[in-house]
Amino acid sequence: MDTQTVLSKPHAGTIGHAALEVGAWLVALSSAAISFAIVGIHGFGGAMDISRYGELTQIQRDGGFNSSFAVPGLLAFFALAVAGVLIPPKKLTQLKESVRSQLLTLFAAATACVSVVVVFIPTFWLTLIVAALLGMLVGVLAAHAPELHTKPWRTGGLAVGIFLLVTYYFELEHGVPAGAHALRWLLFVGAILLIVAALMVLVFPLSSDRDIDDLHTFPHTLAIKRSRGHMSIAFPWACYALFAVLGALFLLPLPATVDGGYGQGAIGLMTAAVLLGWAAGYESGPTFAPGMTRPRLTAFALVAAGLLMICAGLIDELSGKAVLMALTAFCVGVGVRAQKYEFSRRVGLAVGALLATLLCGLDLTFDIHLSAVTTWVLSASGVAFSAIGLLAFATGILAIFFFSPMGVRGMGVDLMNAFQVSGDSSPRATAPAFAVAEDQETRVLPAATTSADEPQDAGANYLAVPEPVTPSTGLFIAIEGGDGAGKTTQIRKLVEHLESRGFDPVIATREPGGTPVGKSIRSVLLDGEAVSKKSEALLYAADRAHHVATLVAPSLEQDGAVVTDRYIDSSLAYQAGGRELSEDDVLALSRWATSGLVPNLTLVLDIDPRVAAERMGNREDANHLDKQSLEFKDRVRAGFLRLAEAEPDRYAVIPAGRSVNEVAEHIQRVVDAIIDGEESADVADTFEPIAPRGVFVGVPTERMSPEDAQKAVDEHRYAESPQFLTEPIKADGAEDADSAASAESTEDTENAATTVLPQRPKAEGAPKPGGPTRAQAEPETPETQEKPTDTAEPDPETYRAKLQRQSMIEQQARQRLRDARRNS
Numbered sequence: 113m114d115t116q117t118v119l120s121k122p123h124a125g126t127i128g129h130a131a132l133e134v135g136a137w138l139v140a141l142s143s144a145a146i147s148f149a150i151v152g153i154h155g156f157g158g159a160m161d162i163s164r165y166g167e168l169t170q171i172q173r174d175g176g177f178n179s180s181f182a183v184p185g186l187l188a189f190f191a192l193a194v195a196g197v198l199i200p201p202k203k204l205t206q207l208k209e210s211v212r213s214q215l216l217t218l219f220a221a222a223t224a225c226v227s228v229v230v231v232f233i234p235t236f237w238l239t240l241i242v243a244a245l246l247g248m249l250v251g252v253l254a255a256h257a258p259e260l261h262t263k264p265w266r267t268g269g270l271a272v273g274i275f276l277l278v279t280y281y282f283e284l285e286h287g288v289p290a291g292a293h294a295l296r297w298l299l300f301v302g303a304i305l306l307i308v309a310a311l312m313v314l315v316f317p318l319s320s321d322r323d324i325d326d327l328h329t330f331p332h333t334l335a336i337k338r339s340r341g342h343m344s345i346a347f348p349w350a351c352y353a354l355f356a357v358l359g360a361l362f363l364l365p366l367p368a369t370v371d372g373g374y375g376q377g378a379i380g381l382m383t384a385a386v387l388l389g390w391a392a393g394y395e396s397g398p399t400f401a402p403g404m405t406r407p408r409l410t411a412f413a414l415v416a417a418g419l420l421m422i423c424a425g426l427i428d429e430l431s432g433k434a435v436l437m438a439l440t441a442f443c444v445g446v447g448v449r450a451q452k453y454e455f456s457r458r459v460g461l462a463v464g465a466l467l468a469t470l471l472c473g474l475d476l477t478f479d480i481h482l483s484a485v486t487t488w489v490l491s492a493s494g495v496a497f498s499a500i501g502l503l504a505f506a507t508g509i510l511a512i513f514f515f516s517p518m519g520v521r522g523m524g525v526d527l528m529n530a531f532q533v534s535g536d537s538s539p540r541a542t543a544p545a546f547a548v549a550e551d552q553e554t555r556v557l558p559a560a561t562t563s564a565d566e567p568q569d570a571g572a573n574y575l576a577v578p579e580p581v582t583p584s585t586g587l588f589i590a591i592e593g594g595d596g597a598g599k600t601t602q603i604r605k606l607v608e609h610l611e612s613r614g615f616d617p618v619i620a621t622r623e624p625g626g627t628p629v630g631k632s633i634r635s636v637l638l639d640g641e642a643v644s645k646k647s648e649a650l651l652y653a654a655d656r657a658h659h660v661a662t663l664v665a666p667s668l669e670q671d672g673a674v675v676t677d678r679y680i681d682s683s684l685a686y687q688a689g690g691r692e693l694s695e696d697d698v699l700a701l702s703r704w705a706t707s708g709l710v711p712n713l714t715l716v717l718d719i720d721p722r723v724a725a726e727r728m729g730n731r732e733d734a735n736h737l738d739k740q741s742l743e744f745k746d747r748v749r750a751g752f753l754r755l756a757e758a759e760p761d762r763y764a765v766i767p768a769g770r771s772v773n774e775v776a777e778h779i780q781r782v783v784d785a786i787i788d789g790e791e792s793a794d795v796a797d798t799f800e801p802i803a804p805r806g807v808f809v810g811v812p813t814e815r816m817s818p819e820d821a822q823k824a825v826d827e828h829r830y831a832e833s834p835q836f837l838t839e840p841i842k843a844d845g846a847e848d849a850d851s852a853a854s855a856e857s858t859e860d861t862e863n864a865a866t867t868v869l870p871q872r873p874k875a876e877g878a879p880k881p882g883g884p885t886r887a888q889a890e891p892e893t894p895e896t897q898e899k900p901t902d903t904a905e906p907d908p909e910t911y912r913a914k915l916q917r918q919s920m921i922e923q924q925a926r927q928r929l930r931d932a933r934r935n936s
């Protein structure tokens with residue numbers, strides 16, 4: 113499915129922000145190039161003669177360019193530019209949103225005004241003022257709406273595109289030297305863009321519920337390569353090294369253009385290559401080399417980045433240099449995104465760029481005689497490239513051994529399995545059918561804190577934390593979001609939609625309180641006095657363990673769809689994000705509790721907590737957790753968004769401030785893409801599609817006669833269900849007694865029917881759900897009449913035997929359908 117189809121119309125404030133970024137990139141590129149040129153030719157005090165711009169490239173080629181001035185000048189420009197960027201974002205986020213908007217407008221207008229002066233009076237000192245203002249602007253911009261600036265290569269790419277277009281136009285029209293004139297034009301265009309964008313930001317402040325869905329990668333398909341589990345890294349120093357490489361890559365195009373005697377377009381070309389490589393690496397990071405331990409992938413990425421950068425320094429030819437720079441940036445992207453790392457990108461970038469400037473300033477050049485006729489001339493920038501590459505390479509080698517909690521173990525395993533999914537290329541093999549009874553000897557999956565193939569330290573007191581695994585039968589969807597985001601409302605709609613897509617049963621459930629045991633836990637958590645942080649985390653995990661073992665996993669085993677209102681992410685967002693427990697501990701607890709089961713898709717309903725609070729004002733049954741502070745809720749919201757950002761393939765962020773129907777439509781599009789994407793030919797070979805009921809693997813609905821489909825459904829239907837599957841989960845707040853009493857009321861009928869919609873036939877004597885469900889309205893099949901539903905809680909042994917029988921029936925049904933298809 114095309115990502116674009118789910119994008120909503122961007123808000124004018126959002127466009128303003130994007131335009132500010134593009135303007136800032138343009139001004140940064142062109143003013144840095146102008147500043148570098150002025151100092152290199154006229155020294156610190158001089159001003160560039162506008163009429164001599166055309167001679168810039170020639171002067172540089174002829175050696176009339178003094179690097180010992182130009183490089184310190186660049187250093188000063190750079191230092192001022194980063195000064196603003198290094199303002200701690202916390203200081204800025206403490207300011208009111210309106211104050212930040214005004215600051216943005218102020219800095220953007222000031223940068224634009226000084227830039228216009230530079231266009232006509234190009235002096236070094238004025239460019240320094242531009243740098244300082246630009247730094248302030250970018251600092252505020254990043255802190256103002258961080259979620260709008262997560263992928264800077266988009267706006268950077270646009271700016272570089274404009275840069276290339278204008279420069280190449282001048283070069284083609286008037287010859288290569290004329291490209292230098294383009295720099296002034298570009299600075300002018302950047303300034304105008306900044307002014308327009310600043311006005312937009314001021315006039316259209318960002319709405320309280322920002323449209324950010326277009327900022328998250330859309331989960332196209334479930335054929336996701338599952339990468340090795342994440343590991344906890346307290347200080348991700350290898351990521352700083354990778355970002356230092358990136359910082360150098362952004363800075364070096366300037367001196368490299370002079371050293372190579374290229375036209376000014378080369379600055380744009382090299383920057384474009386870096387942006388492109390970085391973007392590609394960043395997007396593929398989470399699933400690149402899925403069989404490799406994630407921190408080790410980061411280490412290898414650093415080694416590769418180092419080697420490629422050395423080569424980029426050695427090669428003098430522009431296109432080769434650009435390609436090598438792109439590949440280096442790709443490694444940076446992959447490495448920093450291999451898993452979730454917390455580190456300051458700004459610091460990494462600044463250190464790298466600083467190092468690159470200093471190395472260029474040393475003005476070292478080497479002639480390396482390869483043979484009698486071939487000599488490698490290493491310019492100052494080439495030396496800087498190669499030296500930084502060498503440093504990165506050495507750091508990467510250290511990282512291979514030390515940048516992971518388990519030291520030097522398992523490198524061979526990592527290398528052998530790097531491009532396989534957990535040692536098996538078939539995703540199905542990594543996602544066995546998910547049948548978990550609580551006492552079951554689980555496929556004790558390897559601990560997330562160690563590699564899949566390595567046993568844990570014998571003496572270590574770890575919890576046996578399984579790797580995350582998505583179910584291979586059924587469809588498991590979690591709906592997450594703050595209180596009042598509209599989860600309950602949307603689940604009702606989603607249940608209807610999934611039924612219309614042929615899923616049967618469709619179970620809507622929730623945490624805490626999705627099972628009878630869970631209800632007791634829920635009332636301890638929500639209705640009694642507040643419990644301590646850790647016991648709260650344990651109680652949520654306890655509820656989850658029982659929920660998965662007794663309701664979620666068995667329903668998925670039946671190929672049903674399970675939609676849960678909250679799951680592990682709620683614990684991460686509330687207990688870790690909100691209550692500030694360790695995220696690793698909370699995650700480990702839930703992974704252990706659920707034997708690693710993760711949803712096929714997690715929908716994060718994102719809403720400003722203030723808007724949600726207004727909605728909740730209309731809800732009478734608010735519990736004590738609903739009354740938490742806005743600051744807490746902001747942290748929870750940020751927690752959800754961070755989780756979604758870290759695993760874009762398995763998450764979709766849905767802006768939930770819109771109308772019920774708009775949100776529902778958005779959700780349906782996402783879910784449909786997941787269901788339909790599964791059936792696409794390219795994944796059919798390796799991945800079993802999520803098939804609606806009666807539409808088994810590889811058998812599209814249209815090709816089955818209704819009779820065949822019905823027969824398959826009947827055979828597939830699990831006749832004997834444990835009690836929890838037949839008993840409805842009560843709607844919010846309803847007590848057992850009054851649920852029975854109000855079962856006849858139409859209102860409750862709707863609540864109960866939308867809370868659990870088991871499509872299996874009900875046995876006589878089984879507890880009656882709060883109203884006639886569709887299953888009851890349907891005529892019962894003879895088969896189900898013969899096998900009444902157990903009303904007692906099944907013992908695990910019997911239950912496992914039932915699951916095995918169920919699985920056998922399924923296999924036979926599938927085989928029969930395949931045979932029938934072959935024969936026809």
Ligand SMILES: Nc1ncnc2c1ncn2[C@@H]1O[C@H](COP(=O)(O)OP(=O)(O)O)[C@@H](O)[C@H]1O
Nearest residue numbers: 595596597598599600601727730731770771772
């Ligand atoms: N899109 C929406 N627009 C306006 N109000 C909504 C929307 N979705 C839900 N609501 C209302 O907001 C309140 C909270 O919704 P609910 O679905 O219970 O949220 P949650 O389950 O996330 O706490 C309810 O009163 C509901 O009617």
Ligand SMILES: Cc1cn([C@H]2C[C@H](O)[C@@H](COP(=O)(O)OP(=O)(O)O)O2)c(=O)[nH]c1=O
Nearest residue numbers: 594595596623624652678679682683686737
């Ligand atoms: C599942 C889960 C919920 N919670 C909290 C979030 C909610 O405030 C509360 C569940 O209340 P609930 O009423 O089910 O949520 P909502 O108001 O969104 O319908 O429990 C956690 O703190 N950790 C968890 O793991």
